[in-house]
Amino acid sequence: MLSRTAANLYWMSRYVERAETNVRLLEVAARQALLPDTGGGNRNEWESVLLASGTKPAFDQKYGEAVERNVETHLFFDLDNPSSVASCLTQARENGRIVRTALTTQVWEALNNAWSETRDLARQERSSLATRDLVDWTLRTTALIRGSMLATQLRNDGWDFMNIGTYLERADSTARLIDVKYYVLLPHVSMVGSGLDNYQWRTLLRALNGTRAFSWVYGGEVTATKIVDLLVLNRIFPRSLVSSVDEVVAHLERLGRAYGRTTDAQAAARSLSARLAATDAPAIFDEGLHDFLQDFMREVGALGIAVNRAYLSGDAR
Amino acid sequence: MPERYFNEMYQGDHVRPPYAGLDAWARDMPDELRTMKQSEAETLFRRIGITFAVYGEGGSPDRLIPFDMFPRVFSSGEWNRLERGIKQRARALNAFLADVYDRGEIVRAGRIPGPLVYMNDAYEIAASGFTPPQGVFSHIVGIDLVRTGPDEFYVLEDNCRTPSGVSYMLENREIMMRMFPQLFQQNRIAPVETYPALLKRTLASVAPKKCEGEPRVAILTPGHFNSAYYEHSFLADMMGVDLCEGQDLFVEGDFCWMRTTQGPRKVDVIYRRLDDAFLDPLCFRPDSMLGVPGLMNVYRSGGVSICSAPGAGVADDKAIYTYVPEMIRFYLGEEPILRNVPTWQCAKADDCAYVLEHLAELVVKEVHGSGGYGMLVGPKASRAEIEAFAAKIRARPENYIAQPTLALSTCPTFVDEGVAPRHVDLRPYCLVGREIELVPGGLTRVALTDGSLVVNSSQGGGVKDTWVLAGV
Numbered sequence: 051m052l053s054r055t056a057a058n059l060y061w062m063s064r065y066v067e068r069a070e071t072n073v074r075l076l077e078v079a080a081r082q083a084l085l086p087d088t089g090g091g092n093r094n095e096w097e098s099v100l101l102a103s104g105t106k107p108a109f110d111q112k113y114g115e116a117v118e119r120n121v122e123t124h125l126f127f128d129l130d131n132p133s134s135v136a137s138c139l140t141q142a143r144e145n146g147r148i149v150r151t152a153l154t155t156q157v158w159e160a161l162n163n164a165w166s167e168t169r170d171l172a173r174q175e176r177s178s179l180a181t182r183d184l185v186d187w188t189l190r191t192t193a194l195i196r197g198s199m200l201a202t203q204l205r206n207d208g209w210d211f212m213n214i215g216t217y218l219e220r221a222d223s224t225a226r227l228i229d230v231k232y233y234v235l236l237p238h239v240s241m242v243g244s245g246l247d248n249y250q251w252r253t254l255l256r257a258l259n260g261t262r263a264f265s266w267v268y269g270g271e272v273t274a275t276k277i278v279d280l281l282v283l284n285r286i287f288p289r290s291l292v293s294s295v296d297e298v299v300a301h302l303e304r305l306g307r308a309y310g311r312t313t314d315a316q317a318a319a320r321s322l323s324a325r326l327a328a329t330d331a332p333a334i335f336d337e338g339l340h341d342f343l344q345d346f347m348r349e350v351g352a353l354g355i356a357v358n359r360a361y362l363s364g365d366a367r
Numbered sequence: 368m369p370e371r372y373f374n375e376m377y378q379g380d381h382v383r384p385p386y387a388g389l390d391a392w393a394r395d396m397p398d399e400l401r402t403m404k405q406s407e408a409e410t411l412f413r414r415i416g417i418t419f420a421v422y423g424e425g426g427s428p429d430r431l432i433p434f435d436m437f438p439r440v441f442s443s444g445e446w447n448r449l450e451r452g453i454k455q456r457a458r459a460l461n462a463f464l465a466d467v468y469d470r471g472e473i474v475r476a477g478r479i480p481g482p483l484v485y486m487n488d489a490y491e492i493a494a495s496g497f498t499p500p501q502g503v504f505s506h507i508v509g510i511d512l513v514r515t516g517p518d519e520f521y522v523l524e525d526n527c528r529t530p531s532g533v534s535y536m537l538e539n540r541e542i543m544m545r546m547f548p549q550l551f552q553q554n555r556i557a558p559v560e561t562y563p564a565l566l567k568r569t570l571a572s573v574a575p576k577k578c579e580g581e582p583r584v585a586i587l588t589p590g591h592f593n594s595a596y597y598e599h600s601f602l603a604d605m606m607g608v609d610l611c612e613g614q615d616l617f618v619e620g621d622f623c624w625m626r627t628t629q630g631p632r633k634v635d636v637i638y639r640r641l642d643d644a645f646l647d648p649l650c651f652r653p654d655s656m657l658g659v660p661g662l663m664n665v666y667r668s669g670g671v672s673i674c675s676a677p678g679a680g681v682a683d684d685k686a687i688y689t690y691v692p693e694m695i696r697f698y699l700g701e702e703p704i705l706r707n708v709p710t711w712q713c714a715k716a717d718d719c720a721y722v723l724e725h726l727a728e729l730v731v732k733e734v735h736g737s738g739g740y741g742m743l744v745g746p747k748a749s750r751a752e753i754e755a756f757a758a759k760i761r762a763r764p765e766n767y768i769a770q771p772t773l774a775l776s777t778c779p780t781f782v783d784e785g786v787a788p789r790h791v792d793l794r795p796y797c798l799v800g801r802e803i804e805l806v807p808g809g810l811t812r813v814a815l816t817d818g819s820l821v822v823n824s825s826q827g828g829g830v831k832d833t834w835v836l837a838g839v
Contacts, residue, residue, distance in 0.1 A: 053626045054615050148591045151604035159414055207628060309629050364615065364626030 053364035055149045056211045060362060062145035062161075063199075063215030066192050069138035071223035072125050073188040074257045075099050078230065080181045081253045083118065096121045102230035105131055118181070126184050127172050135188055136168045142195075154202040160195040167191070207308060210301040214357060217301070221294035222350045227254065228281055229343045251277050258289050278339065279331040291346060292326045298353070299323050305361075313360035318353045325349075373516050373776040374788050375439065385440040385836055388554040392547075393437065393779065393786055401436075401781060404546055408434050411542050433829035434539060436546070439778045439791055439811040443557075443838035449512070449520065449795070450805050452704030455695060457508040457797040460527055460682045462698035464504035468495045468678060478697050479690045487681050488735070491643055493650050494678030497667050500573040501801055504676040505683075506638075507533075507566070508797040512705070514776040521708045521773060523792065525691065527683040528675055529640045532810040532830075533796050534598040537562060537605075539832040540808070555837040557807035562796070563605035569800035570606075570636045576669035577621065582635035584608045585625060587616070589641050589657050599640050613641075618661035623671040636672045637662075643677050685734045685768050686712060709771060713764040722769040723760060726753045729769040730820075731760065744820055746772050775820055778831065780813055790814045792822050793833065807835035 082095035096116040100106040105124070108131060113120040126135045143165035146153055153161075171179065171187070196216070203209050251272055255261045260280060267284065268276045282291045299319045306312040334342045360366060376386040412431050441449070466472050467484050474481045484490060509530025511523040540559055544551055567584060574582035588599040590612050603610035615626050616634065624631035639646065645655040650663040665671045681687065689710050692703040711718035711729075722729060731743040743756045760767050777788035795809035811831040812822035822828040 051628050052609055052611065052615050053628055054612065055609075056628045144591070150597075150600045151610065155415075162414070211628075361628045366626070366628060366630045 051152075051207050051211075053362055053366065055152055056208070057358075057362035058145040058149040059152060059208050059211040060215035060357070062142045062149075063212045064219040065138040065142035065145065066161075066195050067216050067219035067223065068133060069135045069142070069188060070192045071219075071227065072103065072133060072135050072138065073185045074223075074227060075103055075230070076122065076125050076181060077185045078227070078253055078257045079121065080118070080185075081256065082250065098230060099125070102226060103133060105133060119176075122181055122184070123176075126188075135184075136172065139164045139168050139191070152208050154198070156198040156202045157195065160191075160198045164191045164195060207305060210305045210308075211361070213301045214298055214305075217294045217297040218350060218354055218357070220289060221291055221298070222347055224258065224281065224289050224291055224294065225343045225347050225350070227258065228278070229340060229347075230254075248272055255280075260287065260289070263287055275331045275335065278334055282334065283326065283329070283331060292323070295319065295323050295326060295350075302357075313356070315353065315356040315360045318349075318356045322346075322349050322353060372774050372788070372790070373514065373519075375514070375776050375778045375791075377779070377788075385442040385445070385834075388550070389438065389440070389779075392550060398785075404436060405781070407546060408436060408542055411545065412538070415538065432535065432824045433815060434542070435780050435789075435813055435815070435829050435831045436543070437779050437781050437786065438543065438550075438832045438834050439793075439813075440834045440836065442836055446807055446835045447838075448518075448704065450807075452520070453508075453510050453795055453797050453805055454803050455699065455701060455704055456510055456522065456525065456691065457505070457799050457803060459691065459694040459698050460508060460525060461503055461505055461799055463694045464527070464676070464679055464682050465498060465502045466698070467681065468504075469498065473694065473697050476697065478693050479687075483686055483690075484681060487684055487687070489643075489678070489680035489684050491678035491681075493663055493667075494676065499676045500575055500672055503573055503799050504679040506569055506573065506674040506799050508799060509794050510705075510797065512793045512795070513773055514791075514793070515774050516776075520705055522691070522705050523708060524685065524688060525683040526794075527679045528642070530794065530796065531595045531598055531640075532794055533562065534601040535830050536796070536808055536810045536833065537601075539810075539830055543832040554834070557835045557837045559806045559808040562806045563602060565798055565804045565806065566602065566638075567606040567608070569798040569802075569804065570638055570672075570674055572800035572802070573672050573674065574635050575672045578635040583625075583633060584636045584638065585611045585616075585634045587611050587613070587637050587639040587641055587659075589645070593640075595640060602638075608638075611637075613645075613655075613657045613659050616659045616662075618659060618665050621665060621668060621670045623659065623662060623665050634671060636674065638674045643680060646673070646677060685710075685732065686714075708773065711769040713760055713767040713769065718769075719760065719764045722767075723757055725769075726757060728772060730772050731756060731767055731769045734766055734768055742821075744772065747818075747820070772820070778811070778813065780815070780829075780831075782815070782817075787817070789817070790820050790822065791831070808833045 076099070079095045079099040096118060097106070099121060100109050100116060103125065109116070109124050112130065113124060124131055124134065128134045129137055129140065131137060143161045146158060146161045150158060199212060203212065251274060252261070255264055255277060258281065264272070264277070264280055267280060267286065280287050280290065284290050285292055285296065287293060302316045302319050306316050376383055376389070382390045409431060412434060463473065467474065471484070473479050474484060505527035507530060509526035509532070511526065512520050513523055514520050536559060570584045571582050584606065585608055586599055586603045588596060588610055590596070593599070600610050609625060611625060617624055617626065619631070623634045623637070625634050641657055644652045645657040647658050647660060647662040648655045649660045662671070662673070663677065666673050666677070689707065689712070692707055695701055695703045711722050713719040713722055722731065726743070727745045729745045731745070733741045743752065745753065748756070775790040775792065778791045779786045780789040791811050791813045793809050793811055795805060798804040811833040812824065812828045813831055814820060814822045814827070815829045816827055819827070
């Protein structure tokens with residue numbers, strides 16, 4: 051397979067996943083905003099979301115005040131924001147168009163429809179679009195794209211590159227979402243364990259489709275330790291860091307077998323997986339959740355670079 | 368009153384035989400069904416993503432070329448004659464190319480003026496003295512034809528470089544078959560779907576000397592911003608070959624290689640959809656980011672084949688066009704089956720004077736222009752437009768040629784008011800490798816505006832499915 055084809059498949063999936071992360075962020079903020087403000091006046095969940103998405107400076111310059119309508123525009127519609135839902139889906143569709151022939155008709159149609167519906171949404175009266183509807187639309191759309199891949203794509207090397215893209219992005223974005231909670235949404239350490247704290251954890255769970263999973267797996271009281279265990283270390287939860295990394299490992303291994311050789315990427319993925327396997331939730335809290343997540347995101351970044359060097363850049367020999 | 372233009376279906380109340388199967392179909396189709404089918408066709412085109420961006424026009428890069436559902440039909444007798452004419456022309460054009468990059472016998476014999484060939488912008492010095500595999504330079508020859516009467520066909524121009532549009536020929540047929548299967552049961556319509564397989568066979572048949580085993584074919588595209596990108600990717604898909612950009616290829620040693628996820632893979636035949644000037648920055652334009660540095664060296668040493676061969680463009684130049692009938696006589700010893708349109712070359716003083724006097728009757732084109740840009744259709748132009756154009760011709764006469772306004776045939780076409788005649792042309796795609804092949808069909812373009820003679824998609828033209836009825 052052409053390296054450039056592999057790169058486009060990989061980025062296509064990453065962008066689809068990134069679009070999903072963005073609306074999950076939107077959802078976190080929208081639910082937080084429903085909570086009565088007891089934090090003393092300086093709490094702004096919309097601003098937190100901007101910080102978490104890493105686009106606050108650009109937002110400040112263009113919009114100024116972080117209110118719901120502006121943040122929603124910025125995170126969903128704004129093509130100037132390279133990680134808005136509209137940008138991500140446009141980019142994913144462009145990646146797909148470039149490698150149209152490596153996609154099944156069904157996947158292409160799902161991507162193409164996602165893109166044209168984004169444009170239709172952008173033309174609609176904004177007051178007729180609730181945040182909730184935008185979130186639902188995006189989750190449905192990305193599920194359709196991924197489902198089409200799952201149901202129709204050949205299980206060849208292209209399949210592996212799509213999945214490596216999806217799961218690397220998911221590992222990174224789940225870590226980012228957890229980090230929002232701990233680092234930004236809750237500015238004062240004194241609030242840890244308070245009612246507000248718990249509410250925020252629940253919101254995060256909800257945004258990650260984890261509320262029911264939590265009850266099934268752990269039951270009882272919602273505690274930070276249990277939640278971190280679920281979101282970081284539990285293999286049965288599909289968005290957990292360990293699940294995402296294990297998928298990356300599995301697809302890299304498959305690729306290594308098919309090509310008859312392994313690269314630095316396989317080694318990096320295995321070592322990241324091993325690190326997760328060797329820790330537990332209390333140890334993560336001892337280390338500091340934020341530091342742990344920052345480290346993790348750095349390693350995911352390094353893994354992405356290794357994948358790029360080994361397969362996507364065209365420099366493979 | 369007899370129509371001024373040859374109507375390919377109706378002669379008064381009489382329906383010409385090739386169209387016999389369409390009369391009742393069109394007559395009995397209720398308006399609602401037609402509207403429904405038309406929008407169904409549009410949805411299908413959009414869903415498969417076959418769109419066309421027009422250079423310099425702005426607007427949506429994802430514009431559709433309008434598709435007209437009324438087919439254009441040839442009888443097998445009509446087609447046989449066209450086929451012989453097209454193949455004859457494709458052979459002569461290739462013989463000419465092989466000659467002018469070798470000994471130039473046709474120039475030595477005084478049948479074509481030397482400067483016209485050797486000082487032509489499209490003549491590539493870098494291609495001279497090298498004979499490509501099978502002696503073929505132009506592997507896909509698109510010949511633009513118009514019809515003016517029952518047996519009168521004229522060649523408007525030849526396209527020896529990288530004629531586009533064949534994906535429309537194939538997709539138009541797919542969509543017609545999907546929407547009106549009964550038409551295909553009632554009429555014996557020759558299939559065109561073999562084109563990709565024939566193209567691949569043609570490309571493989573010109574593998575370079577150094578290629579051992581099954582040749583690896585790749586398409587070289589300028590990239591996904593190119594207006595014909597859909598076609599490049601469509602053909603790559605149908606042939607099962609890789610679609611490369613310049614950055615995906617590199618030269619090392621005696622060969623050209625493709626960058627893959629498993630390391631370099633040798634490429635033997637490149638079907639390039641890129642102009643000569645961009646092929647190799649070391650040989651042509653040094654600022655080209657689209658090509659492959661060193662490619663020409665590999666080509667000339669028999670490490671890779673390039674289709675069409677660099678320099679093939681000299682054969683389809685509008686000034687050389689006049690001499691194609693001469694080529695046919697010179698190389699093949701045959702009389703041309705298809706006619707050329709009489710052409711005045713403004714570079715010649717006498718011709719130029721005639722053209723300036725008769726602008727209102729003529730079609731004037733830029734020698735190197737394409738896509739229907741920069742042309743004047745005399746009978747449709749206002750006095751002011753004619754005067755402005757006359758000034759341009761006086762300023763640079765060598766830049767223009769002129770032809771009589773041909774009475775282009777019409778084909779019934781669905782319009783808002785029902786069915787009405789609209790002017791059409793035809794581009795068949797002739798494949799030249801070890802053998803010469805022509806699928807029975809081509810791309811029919813139709814000028815959708817009432818009375819318009821300009822069929823270019825960039826100027827409001829549409830496309831039609833083109834049928835060749837199977838012989839009895």
